[in-house]
Amino acid sequence: MSQEHNMRRVTAIRNGTVIDHIPAGQAMRVLSMLGIDKSTSVPVSLVMNVPSKKMGTKDIIKVEDRELTQSELNRLALVAPDAHVAIIRAYSVAEKLTIELGDEIVNVVRCTFSNCITTNPREPLAHRLKIVARAPLELRCHYCGRPQDLDELAQNVL
Amino acid sequence: MPGLITMDDLSNDEILSILDDAERLLPVAKGEVYFPLLQGKILGNLFFEPSTRTRMSFETAMKRLGGDVVNLGDVKTSSVVKGETLYDTIQMVDGYTDIIAMRHPRQGAAQYAQDAARVPILNGGDGAGHHPTQTMLDLFTIRQAHGRLDGLKVVLAGDLRYGRTVHSLSHALTRFGCELIFASPSLLRMPREIVADLAEHGANVTETEDLLGSIGDADVVYMTRIQKERFADEDEYAKVAGAYKLHASNLEGSKEDMIIMHPLPRVDEIHPSVDATRHARYFEQAFNGVVARMALLCRLLNIDVPAIVGGEA
Numbered sequence: 001m002s003q004e005h006n007m008r009r010v011t012a013i014r015n016g017t018v019i020d021h022i023p024a025g026q027a028m029r030v031l032s033m034l035g036i037d038k039s040t041s042v043p044v045s046l047v048m049n050v051p052s053k054k055m056g057t058k059d060i061i062k063v064e065d066r067e068l069t070q071s072e073l074n075r076l077a078l079v080a081p082d083a084h085v086a087i088i089r090a091y092s093v094a095e096k097l098t099i100e101l102g103d104e105i106v107n108v109v110r111c112t113f114s115n116c117i118t119t120n121p122r123e124p125l126a127h128r129l130k131i132v133a134r135a136p137l138e139l140r141c142h143y144c145g146r147p148q149d150l151d152e153l154a155q156n157v158l
Numbered sequence: 159m160p161g162l163i164t165m166d167d168l169s170n171d172e173i174l175s176i177l178d179d180a181e182r183l184l185p186v187a188k189g190e191v192y193f194p195l196l197q198g199k200i201l202g203n204l205f206f207e208p209s210t211r212t213r214m215s216f217e218t219a220m221k222r223l224g225g226d227v228v229n230l231g232d233v234k235t236s237s238v239v240k241g242e243t244l245y246d247t248i249q250m251v252d253g254y255t256d257i258i259a260m261r262h263p264r265q266g267a268a269q270y271a272q273d274a275a276r277v278p279i280l281n282g283g284d285g286a287g288h289h290p291t292q293t294m295l296d297l298f299t300i301r302q303a304h305g306r307l308d309g310l311k312v313v314l315a316g317d318l319r320y321g322r323t324v325h326s327l328s329h330a331l332t333r334f335g336c337e338l339i340f341a342s343p344s345l346l347r348m349p350r351e352i353v354a355d356l357a358e359h360g361a362n363v364t365e366t367e368d369l370l371g372s373i374g375d376a377d378v379v380y381m382t383r384i385q386k387e388r389f390a391d392e393d394e395y396a397k398v399a400g401a402y403k404l405h406a407s408n409l410e411g412s413k414e415d416m417i418i419m420h421p422l423p424r425v426d427e428i429h430p431s432v433d434a435t436r437h438a439r440y441f442e443q444a445f446n447g448v449v450a451r452m453a454l455l456c457r458l459l460n461i462d463v464p465a466i467v468g469g470e471a
Contacts (some may be wrong), residue, residue: 115285117264122243125273143266143273144287145164147351 010045016064016088019073022080024049027059030083033075033108033157034068042066070097075108077101079154081137104142105129110156111141112148127158161272161279162454164288165330172457173330174307177298179463180446180453186222187449191468194224195461202255203229204247204271205282206238206262211422212282212291215447216259216455223452228254248274257459259291259451260284278458280451286322292421293326295450299443300378303417307334315341315369316382316402316427318348323421324382325352332361339376341369343398346388369402373412379404379437381420381427399427406431419443 022030027046031037036044045062052058067087076083077099087095107126111118118127118141128142139148162168168176185191201220205213217227230236230251238247244267251258252275260271265285272279283289301307312331314324318340328338328348338361340348347365356363366372373379384402389395403426404418420428420440432438456463 111266113265115263115265117244117262117266117270117284119264120243122241123270124243124245125270141266143269144264144285145266145269 009047009050010060010062012091013045013062013064013088014091016042016062016066017068018086018088019061019063019068019076019080020058020084020086021052021055022059022061022083023055024057024059026079027061029079029154029157030059030061030076033079034072036063070100073097073099074102075105077105078109078137078150101131101134103131105131105139107158109153110158111144111146112152112156113141113144113146116141116144116146118143129153161268161275161281161458162290163268163272163279163281165290165293165326165333167290170333173294173297176294176453176457177301177450179456180294180298180449181302182463182465182467183223183449183452183456185468187219187445187452189222192224193222193468195456195463196220196223196225196459199225199256199455199459200254201225201227201455202251202258202277203227204251204258204260204262205230206233206260206267207283209261209282211444211447212259212261215444216280216282216291216451218448219451219455222448223455225455244270245274252277257455280454280458283322286320286325288326289322290326291451291454292323292447293330294454295443295447296323296327296380296419296421297330298446298450299419299439300417302442302446303415303439304377307331307336309335309337310377311337311339311375312378312380313339313341313369313372313376314348314380314382315372317346317384317388318342318382319346320385320388321382321421324348324380327380328352328356328361329359332356332359337362338364339372340365341367341372341402343367343384343402345398346384367401369404370408373408373416375413376416377413379416379418381418381424383420383423383425383427403427403429404432405429406435409435409437412437 043064048059049057085097086093106128110127129139130142132138186193220227248271257278259280259282261282262284265287268281268284318324384399386395417439418437
């Protein structure tokens with residue numbers, strides 16, 4: 001099935017953001033990490049488990065009338081590090097963005113260690129996870145130094 | 159260097175140079191020379207958890223150098239009990255003091271405090287995390303006995319799972335190329351992630367349950383307390399803990415200059431008969447907490463310890 005066919009599963013959008021090449025099954029988590037939920041007023045389309053030449057299967061999200069910022073997109077580094085992002089204006093791609101992992105993930109997820117100082121929700125400093133290796137991804141809490149389990153971490157999205 | 163949170167904040171050269179400073183400060187620590195190098199400076203002692211040796215030795219160190227100390231006092235009566243965040247407590251104490259020594263039950267608290275503070279933080283223990291000032295006094299004690307740190311054979315024995323002192327110390331000893339023997343009951347083995355970390359840094363580590371069989375060619379035997387509450391039942395505890403007790407008679411055949419250390423308090427893992435042997439170093443070790451912390455306070459406050467302490471120079 002062609003790429004073109006995939007994109008036609010949902011209508012082309014006039015203005016907004018298209019996030020493509022999300023690992024299959026991760027689209028719901030991507031929405032939650034971007035804070036997109038039932039309170040979001042703009043139309044959002046989501047396709048899951050569509051065939052992909054590169055990935056086998058993948059998910060795609062289209063958010064209308066909202067241009068996601070680079071820092072919003074960087075939040076996705078944990079679940080969709082290779083996603084392609086296009087900003088659409090007047091039905092054409094105005095900008096292409098990629099997700100940048102950087103050296104640290106700040107205020108996206110909370111450390112998974114139950115005795116870490118950051119488990120007190122009233123402590124105001126940023127949640128910070130340092131990237132110690134990229135492939136495969138390895139993270140440690142900036143404060144307590146504990147290595148993080150990625151599956152457990154996905155439950156700790158802020 | 160803003161503060162001392164983990165031993166990674168110090169290079170090997172910095173460690174050795176701080177130990178040299180400590181060496182020169184010994185007469186001051188013993189009260190033989192009055193040397194008010196830190197006059198006018200104030201240390202904030204923030205102990206959110208009980209501590210005897212660490213808190214008292216910080217206080218003694220500051221006072222021997224002519225500085226002053228303010229204490230958080232009992233956590234039960236301080237603003238912490240009213241729900242104050244660590245961030246807010248640090249903001250306040252930061253304004254009152256020039257340097258802070260802190261112990262906290264939560265891991266990562268020292269780094270958190272350092273990020274919130276302008277003054278340097280000395281980590282006096284954060285949960286099961288780090289205790290670098292203890293490591294510095296341990297290294298001082300080892301170097302005092304052997305004249306060097308590199309290439310020694312060190313047995314760490316007892317509770318290696320929960321003891322933060324042995325975690326920090328084994329990292330530091332690895333950096334100086336020491337051979338490490340971890341002697342512990344299987345339930346209290348060194349955590350896997352620490353052993354993996356040490357291996358990554360080129361450590362030469364052997365794990366065993368046989369303490370007495372390991373001390374024959376050791377240069378240092380570092381004992382720790384096995385806590386009863388770690389075991390499901392008392393019989394199991396009695397059986398296991400019995401194998402991690404040292405009596406003077408166990409030391410026959412050990413190296414002449416082997417030293418026995420313990421972060422204290424001890425319960426019965428070192429029999430009092432050991433106290434009179436030439437191997438016992440745990441009380442000197444506790445005293446060395448003062449001199450090591452004096453050197454650290456000077457270093458973090460950017461006060462140079464002169465080449466001749468207490469003389470005219």
